[in-house]
Amino acid sequence: MEEEIRLTNLAKCAGCGAKVGAGTLARLLEGLRVHHDPNLLVGFDKSDDASVYRISDELALVQTVDFFPPIADDPYLFGQIAAANALSDVYAMGGEPRLALNIMAVPASMPQSAVHELLRGGYDKVYEAGALITGGHTILDDEPKYGLSVTGFVHPDRVLKNSGARPGDVLLLTKPLGIGVLMTAKKAEMLSDEGEQFAYRMMTTLNKAARDAMVRYEVHACTDVTGFGLLGHLTEMAQGSDVHITLRVDEISLPEEAVSFAEMGLIPEGMYRNRQFAEPYVDPGETALAKQDLLYDPQTSGGLLMAVAPGDADALLDELAAVVPCAQRIGTVEAPRDGVRISLR
Amino acid sequence: MVDARGYACPMPVIMVQKEVKKTNPQTLEVLVDNACSMENVTRFGRSQGYAVTVELQNSDYKLTLTK
Numbered sequence: 001m002e003e004e005i006r007l008t009n010l011a012k013c014a015g016c017g018a019k020v021g022a023g024t025l026a027r028l029l030e031g032l033r034v035h036h037d038p039n040l041l042v043g044f045d046k047s048d049d050a051s052v053y054r055i056s057d058e059l060a061l062v063q064t065v066d067f068f069p070p071i072a073d074d075p076y077l078f079g080q081i082a083a084a085n086a087l088s089d090v091y092a093m094g095g096e097p098r099l100a101l102n103i104m105a106v107p108a109s110m111p112q113s114a115v116h117e118l119l120r121g122g123y124d125k126v127y128e129a130g131a132l133i134t135g136g137h138t139i140l141d142d143e144p145k146y147g148l149s150v151t152g153f154v155h156p157d158r159v160l161k162n163s164g165a166r167p168g169d170v171l172l173l174t175k176p177l178g179i180g181v182l183m184t185a186k187k188a189e190m191l192s193d194e195g196e197q198f199a200y201r202m203m204t205t206l207n208k209a210a211r212d213a214m215v216r217y218e219v220h221a222c223t224d225v226t227g228f229g230l231l232g233h234l235t236e237m238a239q240g241s242d243v244h245i246t247l248r249v250d251e252i253s254l255p256e257e258a259v260s261f262a263e264m265g266l267i268p269e270g271m272y273r274n275r276q277f278a279e280p281y282v283d284p285g286e287t288a289l290a291k292q293d294l295l296y297d298p299q300t301s302g303g304l305l306m307a308v309a310p311g312d313a314d315a316l317l318d319e320l321a322a323v324v325p326c327a328q329r330i331g332t333v334e335a336p337r338d339g340v341r342i343s344l345r
Numbered sequence: 346m347v348d349a350r351g352y353a354c355p356m357p358v359i360m361v362q363k364e365v366k367k368t369n370p371q372t373l374e375v376l377v378d379n380a381c382s383m384e385n386v387t388r389f390g391r392s393q394g395y396a397v398t399v400e401l402q403n404s405d406y407k408l409t410l411t412k
Contacts, residue, residue: 184355265355265387265388266358268354269379
């Protein structure tokens with residue numbers, strides 16, 4: 001029965017959990033020649049979400065690519081999640097996606113109808129974003145993979161890097177955490193139907209509304225929370241901005257089911273990679289281990305994490321609350337301290 | 346004894362959970378071959394009220410869960 005294929009059984013790691021760790025990535029890029037160009041506004045040297053290249057004083061190009069193995073058995077759902085995740089990197093730079101190219105690997109045994117559904121998921125999500133899929137490239141591989149290279153535009157003076165946070169800024173986050181743990185529990189066949197629907201709803205939600213609200217306020221830095229987990233991405237933000245960050249753990253939305261799964265060790269391998277990378281910079285305080293684990297949990301198609309000028313934080317939070325899955329004020333940015341970059345309180 | 350070598354997460358936790366449910370052992374030895382499974386089984390054991398010790402044996406981890 002060709003229709004009974006379970007996509008996630010063909011995947012070694014789920015979604016962004018398959019991402020190579022931040023520390024490993026930095027070593028792989030080390031020593032590569034960096035070409036300078038005055039129009040290159042963001043390159044790979046700052047661990048940002050996308051490259052940004054100035055075309056004119058009014059226009060800059062945003063380019064990014066993201067793909068991963070199946071995180072859902074339903075190919076249409078997987079296509080939507082992979083597309084929402086790839087588009088998110090453009091939103092995280094403050095940009096608007098315009099064009100996208102498919103990147104796909106499929107096993108020879110995968111039914112054509114499933115491949116078609118996967119692509120339909122991608123097309124529908126990209127259309128929802130107001131962009132176009134204009135082509136792509138497909139190869140044969142034992143493990144299916146899907147994602148997009150996305151091109152967008154942003155005003156060159158309004159590029160939101162992950163490294164612009166300033167002392168006094170307020171940190172806002174637009175989706176809950178715990179997706180990696182929930183998907184691991186799903187692999188263990190222990191996730192409730194509600195938990196599964198919740199996770200898929202979060203992952204298929206575009207960060208478009210969050211971006212559209214954010215660009216009308218004074219936001220100093222932004223990134224999307226994906227494979228490196230909240231603390232991995234925050235470490236990069238704190239290092240790149242040379243600031244210290246205090247997180248109020250009780251203000252961060254951690255689904256109850258995810259906390260109990262983390263307590264019982266249903267944790268993806270990527271969490272341990274993220275912990276290894278960021279732990280030296282984090283003072284966990286009295287935070288329970290399971291909650292710490294969720295702060296390192298790799299997210300797929302996670303929310304936008306913004307460092308907002310204190311005077312604008314309340315108004316932006318109010319506006320976000322009406323349009324994103326879970327608007328939260330999670331911490332504050334402070335002057336750098338010796339030793340740690342992030343304190344959990 | 347649960348031999349979960351050769352299995353990736355979350356399988357080792359599921360195998361240990363099955364054994365604990367079935368026999369409710371006072372002590373249980375678990376073999377795993379990767380750090381992620383070692384950490385996850387340790388967390389599982391503690392959540393069920395076991396004390397957990399870990400020994401490195403060649404490239405494998407031997408965990409001992411004790412009530």
